[in-house]
Amino acid sequence: MSAQETKVSAGALLRFSAACFEKLGVTPRDAQITAENLLFANLRGVDSHGVIRLKIYTERLRAGGFKANVRPRIVSEEASCALLDAGNGLGQVAGVEAMKLAIAKAGQTGAALVGLKNSNHFGAAAFYAIQAVESGMIGFAATNAGASMAPTGGREGRLGNNPVAIAVPAGKYPPLVLDMATGAVAWGKIFLAQQKGEKIPASWALDKNGVPTDDPNAAADRGLIQPFGGYKGYGLSLFIDILTGVLVGGGFSTHVKSLYQKLESPSDVAQTFAAIKIDSLMLHAEFCRRVEEIIDLMHACPRAPGSDRIYVPGEIEHETEQRRRSEGIPINATLREELIALARDLGVPSLF
């Protein structure tokens, strides 16, 4: 695998993505924001949300399923709450704006929530939650997505693999960041097991008849991902859909379209952002000291047999970022070809 990998610097990848978006009619500022969101995911090792999405974003911008130059518009507003309409623009551009508004409102009142409708795929949710940390706050971001999971006991897609992210400042440590989807596993891991001819845990997927399967081929043949942790993951996914799509007046359940279908139509994705001003409850420095202590308590826990180290949420991603900032971001052969073709297609200088 590594023989087929090429490494690209963070700066080069950022400039390339931004240049692609600019060629598609996105303003330099919005192109930069969207490129930063993709780079953020690649740096943190969440490659499923990185530049692997450049091709589909390009296709949607061309087909009209993403609008290149619309500004999110405030639909309604109170002291600690607002509803924005993304106008089917880039999810990243509207998402950053919505989180900014949540932060500004929480700065005035202590806590705030902002909903975003007519939005699109917004990349890694942690990107927005961390915005709040940079303002001395706790941040939340959640999105719904095309229906790909069944409710417990069902066998058809009714809920997205909806993620939620929460981030808090952690003093001398990098921010604690939980960014989790509600599915048991990403499809990528099932495809990998298929390639390797390995079995998968029976808790990962259902076959096309709704029966749990340990055969990745049966899962890939019109099967579904299972919610993580059984009915609790189903409940979380449903409530994320209610707190995003249902509450903000966007699409929900089967009304949300997949990023990869009907490239000319809106996906009808919805997001919700929230921020808590730490200073409303305790001094920021004291909060950070307490978060440092709880991190120390986790790290110092006596280890189970076979465990080398205990991590806190976001720690692996932070270390991956440090490494990739110095060593570069690995791009596999398939993605490399895709980015070369995209560069040629858009008339942007190739990375390779």
Next chain:
Amino acid sequence: MSAQETKVSAGALLRFSAACFEKLGVTPRDAQITAENLLFANLRGVDSHGVIRLKIYTERLRAGGFKANVRPRIVSEEASCALLDAGNGLGQVAGVEAMKLAIAKAGQTGAALVGLKNSNHFGAAAFYAIQAVESGMIGFAATNAGASMAPTGGREGRLGNNPVAIAVPAGKYPPLVLDMATGAVAWGKIFLAQQKGEKIPASWALDKNGVPTDDPNAAADRGLIQPFGGYKGYGLSLFIDILTGVLVGGGFSTHVKSLYQKLESPSDVAQTFAAIKIDSLMLHAEFCRRVEEIIDLMHACPRAPGSDRIYVPGEIEHETEQRRRSEGIPINATLREELIALARDLGVPSLF
């Protein structure tokens, strides 16, 4: 089992619990609130949080680990945020007060969060989340608890089986209520497997050495419950502890005491409550119509083999409540003896 069960009416159980609390020096109003919280759990089939707790509450009130007559005090306050100090009073009394404040603030600003420190065991978290629904809002309640779970890769208790509850109105349907702990299972189910001589799933518990076990005896011998869904459940539990104990200035991780130890000392439990005013984002009636639709979409999902019915969160509990309101609440032989002894001890008329 059913031969050993006695059924008691909701009204009788409520009056009995309230009478016990009054004998212990709790005001009639606070005794009523606390009794209602225990009854709520019994009615909904969550018997682990019902009158089975009367005995330990009595012991703590007598020993000084719960204060009978303190009012929660506002420590700091902003438009959408407040910090309350429960003064080591009953968790239910302070919890209801904190949620009321969150609802009042959300009514003014759209969204609000209230933290509660120096609190105690507050029973079923759903009780508070549903308070918001009764005011036309979305409600959240979370608490930390004595450390009983290890972080992923650890083998000592560092986090409570911390629950979070979310409730939303659902129009013609009963409110949707998610009330989930972050552990894979309640200890009661492990004890039941012990009694029956059955194995348990390897994802439920660790033995005393931190190794996953399918032997309920090994789990019960100084073992630990595992977080649900692996590292995601660990992450959720850690973040609930941060959003409750760490953020509000209460105990967290190993600093929170078990309800059943040191009966004379504060447990140092912390809770956080939040409310979102639905009308800030859309008309309440329209929200309810959309929630009805998402419920219908879940119910109508084609079923997997072996599945008789698809439920939404809170539906089983609601149906149990309907049944128990008409048929009475089952009290098993052990609990019956305990309540008889308690009645005698406190000089309250026995239920039996």
